[in-house]
Amino acid sequence: MLRYLLLRNPGHNRVYYLESEKLALAELTLTLHRLEQTCASIESVDLVGVNYLSFIVEKSLSEYDLAWLSRLSFIFALFVQVVGDESNLKPVALNPPSHIDPKISMLLKYGGKTNEIFTRMMINVGLLSSDYSFTDSIQLLDPVAGKGTTLYEAATSGFDVTGIETERKMVHETTLFFKRFLEEEKYKHSLTKHSMYSSSTGQEAFIQLFEYAPDKQAFKSEIDRKHLAIIAGNAIHSRRYFKAEKFHLIIGDLPYGIAHGNKGKKKHTSRTRSPAELMQTTLPEFHKILKKGGCLVLAWNKFVWPREEFAALLYTTGFQVLDADPYDQFTHRVDQSIKRDIVVARKP
Ligand SMILES: C[S@@+](CC[C@H](N)C(=O)[O-])C[C@H]1O[C@@H](n2cnc3c(N)ncnc32)[C@H](O)[C@@H]1O
Incomplete structure (x- = not known):
């Protein structure tokens, strides 16, 4: 029997402070369910003063299993030892996307940015809780995209990604930033901008669409050419922007009403700390554009909207909320006014 030991990224503690181990164990538990062999004794252990997360399996992990482990948001290094021979610790190569x-x-560093480790965790939890795998051609939407952390994290995995953002300045900055990145990295790419629809209020939404690949040859291939799109629009109109059941994953860090306001439908409710109003309008839209077996993961501040109310609204909209252990382990304190949690919901 073999014991695998995972060393966590030292930055992980900074993101979640005292709760980092709990979150890492929850993400690891979901990941281990996807492996080709059964894992036992999933736990936190200390070896000569160094903390690891560990689990036991019958035999060496396959390439496929290692690919899942390499995706973990917190992973820094992986080791293996034979159970009963604790003096030997052999490093195992990771293959992160x-x-x-x-x-x-x-x-990029900016006010209102979602931490990239936390963002990667949300994407992982969504994928692990869906009927899909990283080997599928994943379409991911962030309906509250900000300056694109989710889009970049998902693009790293080779997913096709789309973001919606109400603040045009942010859309503009994101477009410039990604264009410069592709140029500096010498990717073959194209950028097109077109109008998507005009609402009765005269508000127009437009899309900036990047197509890109590492080189000319790959750019010609339908499979290797990837897409990153940013819509200057409003999540409340999601259904008008996309065809039904387009997305495998919808992932977002909802506005906290401190750096950003929720922009709901009604004219005089543009700034509120609770995302409840935004969710009432957008969840039915999200339900329509999510594929069956697809997953929605949203982060929000539990202090301003109780989890039970969020879950009840998701159920009413037709989602199946994943609540059992380890899904109840993701709550963590960000600062005095924010207790962040994620809600994970599937379209059955
Ligand atoms: C917490 S921030 C997301 C930050 C993002 N994850 C990042 O790292 O850049 C939430 C974003 O939602 C945007 N937003 C608020 N209401 C919206 C709506 N109805 N439709 C689309 N975006 C919205 C805000 O402008 C803000 O940029």
Whole structure:
């Protein structure tokens, strides 16, 4: 029997402080359900003063299993030892996704940015809880995209990604940033901008669409050419922007009403700390554009909207909310006014 030991990224503690181990164990547990062999004794262990997460399996992990482990948001290094021979610790090579350079989501720092490790975790939890795998041609939407952390993290995995953002300035900055990134990395790419629809209020939505590949040859291939799109629009109109059941994953960090306001339908409710109003209008839209077996993962501040109310609204809309252990382990304190949690819901 073999014991695998995972060393966590030292930055992980900074993101979640005292709760980082709990979140890492929850993400690991979901990941281990996807492996080709059964895993036992999933736990946190200390070896000569160093903390690891560990689990036991019968035999060596396959390439496929290692690919799942390499995707973990917190993983820094992996070791293996034979159970009963604790003196030997052998390093195991990881193979993290790098369709585009993963450093992309670390380059920008701005107020209201979602931490990239947390973002990667949300994407992983969504994928692990869906009927799909990283080997599928995943279509992912972030309906509250900000300056694109989710889009970049998902693009690193080779997913096709789309973001919606109400603030035109942010859409503009994201477009410039990604264009410069592709140029510097010498990717073959194209950028097109077109109008999507005009609402009765005269508000127009437009899309900036990047198509890109590492080189000319790959750009010609339907499979190797990837898409990253940003819509300057409003999540409340999601259904008008996309065909039904387009997305495998919908992932987003909802506005906290501090750096950003929720822009709902009604004219005089543009700034509120609770995302409840935004969710009432958008969840039915999200339900229509999500594929069956697809998954929705949204982060929000539990202090301003209780989890039970969020879950009840999701059920009413037709989602199946995943609530059992380890899905109840993702709550963590960000600061005095924010207790962040994620809700994970499937379209049955
Ligand atoms: C917490 S931020 C997301 C940050 C993003 N994950 C990042 O790292 O850049 C939430 C974003 O939602 C946007 N937003 C608020 N209401 C919206 C709506 N109805 N449709 C689309 N975007 C909205 C805000 O402008 C803000 O940029």
